[in-house]
Amino acid sequence: MTVTWWLFALLALNGAWATDLFVLGNGLTELAAPGGLLMGLGRLTGLYGALALVLQFVLIARLPWLESRLGMDRLTAWHRWSGFWVVWLVVAHVVFITLGYSAQDGTSVVPELDTLVFHTEDVGKATIAISLLIALGLTSARAMRRRIRYETWHFVHLFGYGAIVLAFFHQVTTGQDFTGSPVGQAYWWTLYGAALTAVALSRVGVPVLRNLRHQLRVVSVVRESRDVVTVWIGGRHLERLPARAGQFFLWRFLTRDRWWEAHPYSLSAMPDGKYLRITVKALGDGSAWLQRIPPGTRVLAEGPYGAFTSDKRTGRHVLLIAGGVGVTPIRALLEEFAWARDDIVVIYRANRRQDAVLANELHQLARWCGARLHVVLGPPTAVGRYGPVMGPHHIAGMVPDVRRRDVFVCGPPGMTNAVKGTLVRLGVPEKQLHSERFAFAS
CATH class of the missing domain: 1.20.120 (Four Helix Bundle (Hemerythrin (Met), subunit A))
Known part of the structure; x- marks a missing residue:
């Protein structure tokens, strides 16, 4: 049952x-x-x-x-x-x-x-x-x-x-x-x-105990593009934190004027027991402010949350599809699947090249583990060599064996729903479709 x-x-x-x-x-x-x-x-x-x-x-x-x-x-x-x-x-x-x-x-x-x-x-x-x-x-x-x-x-x-x-x-x-x-x-x-x-x-109860144990702080802030930053967070005994690639936390950065705000951000790297990493795009006041957060700032994290993990896969053949800043959990999952030496294909969808944050890291990981990476650029109405971008013929052209793969999709809700509909039409079984909606409480 x-x-x-x-x-x-x-x-x-x-x-x-x-x-x-x-x-x-x-x-x-x-x-x-x-x-x-x-x-x-x-x-x-x-x-x-x-x-x-x-x-x-x-x-x-x-x-x-x-x-x-x-x-x-x-x-x-x-x-x-x-x-x-x-x-x-x-x-x-x-x-x-x-x-x-x-x-x-x-x-x-x-x-x-x-x-x-x-x-x-x-x-x-x-x-x-x-x-x-x-x-x-x-x-x-x-x-x-x-x-x-x-x-x-x-x-x-x-x-x-x-x-x-x-x-x-x-x-x-x-x-x-x-x-x-x-x-x-x-x-x-x-x-x-x-x-x-x-x-x-x-x-x-659980978040308070975990934060007392781990004592999280901002270690460094790295600018990825004009409006995207990566925040590295360190602490004590992070190897005991049950975080997985693909999951997210609710983060509170304890500054004088922002301590009461909690924001959901996915991990953008596989947890290694030493650091937690998030990559954030300036979509609102809270995320824009993170671009100026000083190292040493205390952090409270509630989580980890999310079932968008490697436990969902049914085999060793994987397709990862990311849209926009939804690449963050996909990048973390790619790292975990790479260590497992799975058969991996990655599709990264963005409107413009400057929007394809973390693309260089995806290329490096793909070269290391032998994954196939497709960076698909252009507006939603774009038409490519296989027809409409991210349409059935386009995805089947990039991934001919898509039906046998576990597919992990993360991006804006509209893109995620459209891609899942396309995959169903291509014959991918429902049990092999795994998605994460990149929106709050929707």
Whole structure:
């Protein structure tokens, strides 16, 4: 049974238990009363929305057992979609409960809503929680996220923890499914307690212990091009850090004005037990500032994260495809596969030669291990000797045996999706396609 099925089975089991709470709380017998159906729907949507909130907690806790098997991309995508379900279920809970009480009391909706929000115990807390959850949902919409900085998006999402705490206490103190049920309260405390503990250990406990052990600092900053730098990071006992080529960390550089910002950057070299290396392009304020970071700056790193590693391969024949600055994990993987003496082909896609950062290092590694390297330059509409660039004929011309290879793709989301679609059309089995999306929480 796969990890995905275990997650769905666990969610279904908790959904059944939540439904049992509703039934044991006389939910079925109250359906015949005035407004009973609406009240029942309100209670059920509230319970299911709270379960979806716990699922979000688990998905974003970055538990090593889950993250190493499913990858941060998949967990983040599921977290995002479960977040929208949380918002819709919570909104439905408010609507049904308000309409149900209105039918019971024989009042109109607006006065009933006023009574619930301002004159009912702990409903004010729930109102704040709902407002925060709606704000999180709005900032997670693709149209909104394109207009806000990563730092702003990350800061807003920290308020989600407050929303969870407020919603929890609203349920256990006023929820009909809990106030008269010691078993229900014990179950709910255990469920939320386990989720909070998982987040605290994975997101705080383990990173703090690792950073105390390794004492990371910037060793040097090397300019690769006008807007790209490579940062070398040293520390103590780095051979004990379980980092792999293809993975990434959330990095905090502890300067006076930037210590609170966390940025996800992939390793651009295979960890050697002495240094960690990242290569960063100036795409925003945070990454542009890294070009001027002084050596000696203390660094906090959370991770490593990502399932984009050599463990995913099914054989010894490998195709690595990089787009733009997505070359960083590909370069690290090439180094690891080179040491293993695998049969390697590399395709590096960039619009212009100056955009092909680390191309010289790829050439050197390819010569050392006998890999075939293709640097493909030109605009997205370019047409080459085999037809449209990165189209089926183009890739098949460069890699005639592509069907038997494990393919690792990293680049901007549009490029990654297009290349994967092309590879599927070429007959590459799904189990041999491995990708890393070069975007935050998308």
